[in-house]
Amino acid sequence: MKTYKIAVIPGDGIGPEVTFSAVAVLKAAGEREGIAFEFTECDAGGCAIDKYGIPLPEATLDTCRASDAVLLGAVGGPRWDSVEPSLRPERALLGLRAGLGLYSNLRPALMFKELASASPVKNVESMDILIVRELTGGIYFGKHGRSDSAEVLSDGTVKGVTAYDTEEYSTAEITRILKEGFRYAQGRNKKLTLVDKANVLESSRLWREIASSMAPSYPDVELDYLYVDNCSMQLIHRPSSFDVIVTSNMFGDILSDEAGMITGSIGMLPSASLGAPGTPGMYEPVHGSAPDIAGTGKANPLATILSASMLLRWSLGETAASDRIEKAVRSALADGFRTCDIASSESDKIVDTDGMTAAVIQML
Ligand code: IPM
Ligand code: MG
DSSP: OEEEEEEEEEESTTHHHHHHHHHHHHHHHHHHHTEEEEEEEOOOSHHHHHHHSSSSOHHHHHHHHTSSEEEEEEOOOGGGTTSOGGGSTHHHHHHHHHHHTOOEEEEEEEOOGGGGGGOSSTTOOOOEEEEEEEOSSGGGTSOEEEOSOOEEOTTSOEESOOEEEOOOOOHHHHHHHHHHHHHHHHTTTSEEEEEEOTTTOHHHHHHHHHHHHHGGGOTTSEEEEEEHHHHHHHHHHOGGGOOEEEEOHHHHHHHHHHHHHHTTOGGGOEEEEEOSTTSOEEEEESSOOOGGGTTTTOOOTHHHHHHHHHHHHHTSOOHHHHHHHHHHHHHHHHTTEEOGGGOOSTTOEEOOHHHHHHHHHHHO
16 A cells, blocks of 8 residues: 655644644544554644753654655744743744745635525625745745844833844745746646736746746736735725635745635645645645634634645645545535534534544545
């Protein structure tokens, strides 16, 4: 039997709960499709800080590199808010993305018709957007720091500090992610929207120049441009008109949360982070560690379960198993199963994390 190596990083908060749901669904789908998995659990994030004093142990990166794919829950929480910035749990995520070379972040924002009434936006008939977010460049990885001209006053307050973070993109970084954007658009509804702030930022102007020079090579794709502020408005105004959005690291971070909310709950949004062919991809829900609901059973496991479905499709090429999970999620929703974040009607069958996981497994 074909056996795949999966590195599993449960992380913090609701991370372990939703990760174990997705692992259970993967196992069950694998049994039905004749494939098996060898799961290796690794530490990253706050739990790694507690154990080893650092958010991303080298051993975790090594395990990920030696795996076919990585499944991650979420990292971070208020417990580690006061640790030094270079040791924050979030550094684990950035370290994994950079360390594995995962420059392309796919965040599909798909509205399941059963959840239309859970959307905070009125009358959204359909929404099927693929956000292609650049993941290893821009302001997240640019030069940052503080000026050392600070003056500490006698009462302990600091005066005269300047802090900076820099948005920097090279033609190579922009070209490779735009190529992804064009290709995904070709495989979908052939519309690509580049989101930027070209009316203000030089780096955005470079993105536009490169996009327009590449467009003739993709004559079947209709390319348009939107400023990020306008895009955030248009997402609410006409969500069904978008197909593929390609954008920088930070704009993609912000817009994917917004798009997630329009689908009903960010608890529904999966993601894939991919690198050059042959590198293991990393799959995680777009939502965070939600420490406020950790351990309560309220976490919606569907974003992580759908991430597992993406893992099967994009890293393992196991399309049948991937489709099977997606269909099972749809069936569970159609049958009325809802975690509390996506509940909207009295006829809903409200379930907790384990209840939703069991419903999906039953539908497989
Ligand atoms: C995300 C998260 C991360 C990001 C944080 C936790 C570093 O918000 O994956 O969207 O900003 O990329
Ligand atoms: Mg985010």
